Amino acid sequence: MVAADVIQLQVMPAGDTAGDDDLADAASALQDELAELDVEAVLPATAGEAPAGSKGIELLALGGLLVKVGQSTRVLRDVVDAIRQWVGRTGASVKMAIDGDVLEINGASSADMKQLIDVWVQRHSDG
Numbered sequence: 735m736v737a738a739d740v741i742q743l744q745v746m747p748a749g750d751t752a753g754d755d756d757l758a759d760a761a762s763a764l765q766d767e768l769a770e771l772d773v774e775a776v777l778p779a780t781a782g783e784a785p786a787g788s789k790g791i792e793l794l795a796l797g798g799l800l801v802k803v804g805q806s807t808r809v810l811r812d813v814v815d816a817i818r819q820w821v822g823r824t825g826a827s828v829k830m831a832i833d834g835d836v837l838e839i840n841g842a843s844s845a846d847m848k849q850l851i852d853v854w855v856q857r858h859s860d861g
Contacts, residue, residue, distance in 0.1 A: 740774055741810060741832055741858060743801040745817060748827040748838050764820050765799055771816060772809050774802035807859035814855050818847075832858045 745764070761778075768776045779798030803810050814830065818839055821828060827840035837854045839847060 739805045741803045741805060743803055743810070743813065744779055744829075744831040745799040745801060746779065746829045746831070747798070748829045748840065760824060760826060761799060764817070767816055767820060768799070768801055768813060771812050772804075772806075773813060774804060776801050805859075807855070810859055811855050814851055818851060830854075 747761075765776050765778075777800045779800045801813055803813055817828060817830065820826070821839050827838065829836050829838045831837075835854070835857065837850065839851065
């Protein structure tokens with residue numbers, strides 16, 4: 735169970751992705767960058783239960799992260815800004831989701847993209 739005062743932000747690769755090794759390296763770099771922020775946790779995302787008979791407990795979602803953020807507009811904005819900057823540097827595309835509300839960001843940031851991000855963050859902030 736997740737505490738009511740914690741936002742769970744899922745970050746998943748979107749569109750065409752690089753090879754598995756490249757994707758894993760990029761996700762690891764983003765995970766390290768996000769862990770430096772004032773977040774509760776940054777974990778590899780899971781894609782559900784592992785198939786019967788396998789030794790894994792859950793399948794890892796390749797390149798996906800789960801970021802646990804306290805109910806703080808500033809911290810959520812810092813996390814989303816770091817992801818947006820990472821996308822701009824790497825040329826990757828990602829989908830961010832909170833409670834089923836998905837925002838896809840890709841390529842260089844534009845004024846329109848910044849406005850979409852601002853509205854999305856505000857929907858999930860404490861005001």
